[in-house]
Amino acid sequence: MAPILVLVEGKNESIPSGQGQLAAEMVASLRFNQKAKNTIDTVYGVVTTGDNWRFHRLRESEFVIDTRIYVIGEVDQILGILLYIMGLNPVETSV
Numbered sequence: 001m002a003p004i005l006v007l008v009e010g011k012n013e014s015i016p017s018g019q020g021q022l023a024a025e026m027v028a029s030l031r032f033n034q035k036a037k038n039t040i041d042t043v044y045g046v047v048t049t050g051d052n053w054r055f056h057r058l059r060e061s062e063f064v065i066d067t068r069i070y071v072i073g074e075v076d077q078i079l080g081i082l083l084y085i086m087g088l089n090p091v092e093t094s095v
Contacts (some may be wrong), residue, residue, distance in 0.1 A: 005082075007048065008045070052069050
């Protein structure tokens with residue numbers, strides 16, 4: 001399966017410490033998809049400390065960082081974003 005999501009641990013409980021690594025892995029994932037002729041033009045990423053989560057998107061050469069940091073207490077929103085990334089509608093999903 002083609003990679004569309006990259007997850008990186010923020011070292012020392014710091015989101016910014018993982019953003020460089022995340023950006024590099026997202027670019028590599030996008031290039032992998034292009035080389036494999038996968039039709040995926042967008043790669044998503046997240047840096048997490050476990051308690052804090054920040055989402056990113058790379059489409060062609062546009063790198064977008066979500067201005068919001070989600071905390072683990074907002075697990076419903078975090079899971080909703082992950083379901084969206086995976087192409088699933090969280091509203092239609094039942095556990």
